[in-house]
Amino acid sequence: MTRFDAATPEDRRKLFAEAITAHRERASPFVTFEAHADAGTDTAEAEDSADEEPTQAPPWVQFADGTLNLDCTDEELDALKSLLSEFPAFKIDDLPRPEEAEGVNVRVSALADPNRVSQCVEQIFREVFDQPEEFRVWVAEV
Numbered sequence: 001m002t003r004f005d006a007a008t009p010e011d012r013r014k015l016f017a018e019a020i021t022a023h024r025e026r027a028s029p030f031v032t033f034e035a036h037a038d039a040g041t042d043t044a045e046a047e048d049s050a051d052e053e054p055t056q057a058p059p060w061v062q063f064a065d066g067t068l069n070l071d072c073t074d075e076e077l078d079a080l081k082s083l084l085s086e087f088p089a090f091k092i093d094d095l096p097r098p099e100e101a102e103g104v105n106v107r108v109s110a111l112a113d114p115n116r117v118s119q120c121v122e123q124i125f126r127e128v129f130d131q132p133e134e135f136r137v138w139v140a141e142v
Contacts, residue, residue, distance in 0.1 A: 005036075007136040009122060016118030019139045020063055024114075028142055030064035035125060036136035059129035060140070061121050067093065068108040068121070072128060077104055079128045084108065087120050 006015040016033060023031035035058040062069040068090070072080060077095075084090050094107040110117050125131045 004139045005136055007134055009126075009133065012125075012137050013115075013118045013122050015137065015139065016121045017114040019142055020114040020117055022142050023063065026142065030062045030069075030141070031139065032060055032062045032141040033121060033125075034058050034060040034138050034140040035129065035131055036138065059125060059131070061124055063110065063117060063121070066109060066111045068110045068117070068124075069105065070108075070124065070128075071101075071103055071105050073103045076128050077106065080106060080108075080124065083120075083123055083127050086123070087116075089116070090120055 003015060003018070006012040019031045019033070022028075037058045060070065070080075081092070084092065089110075089112050091109050092106060093109050094105075096105045096107075097103075098105065110120065112120075125135065125137065126133070
């Protein structure tokens with residue numbers, strides 16, 4: 001892998017697929033995709049808050065052993081369930097709700113080729129995490 005970020009839908013899907021392939025080839029424990037911390041804010045807003053600590057961690061999705069892993073709110077979980085109806089090969093396997101954390105951790109079986117997984121990950125960021133069309137995503141760990 002030579003690229004670690006992308007900011008258009010087509011480039012992000014390609015990045016996701018390449019990172020999943022690299023993860024599998026390297027037999028790494030997982031690959032993590034993370035939205036840029038300023039995603040969803042406009043430039044003026046981002047400049048005004050540049051010196052402030054982020055109030056919330058950016059959305060992320062991990063992939064490992066045919067499973068997607070993400071944290072979400074109950075509202076985002078509803079959006080995820082709706083989205084997965086478009087991806088019949090993807091099923092929610094587990095919904096742990098840690099007592100010390102808000103929201104829910106979701107594990108989704110994703111036994112599909114890297115291109116199909118990348119399509120689903122793209123839609124998770126856009127529809128579940130409500131990211132704008134041109135948001136930047138990073139491969140945070142492979």
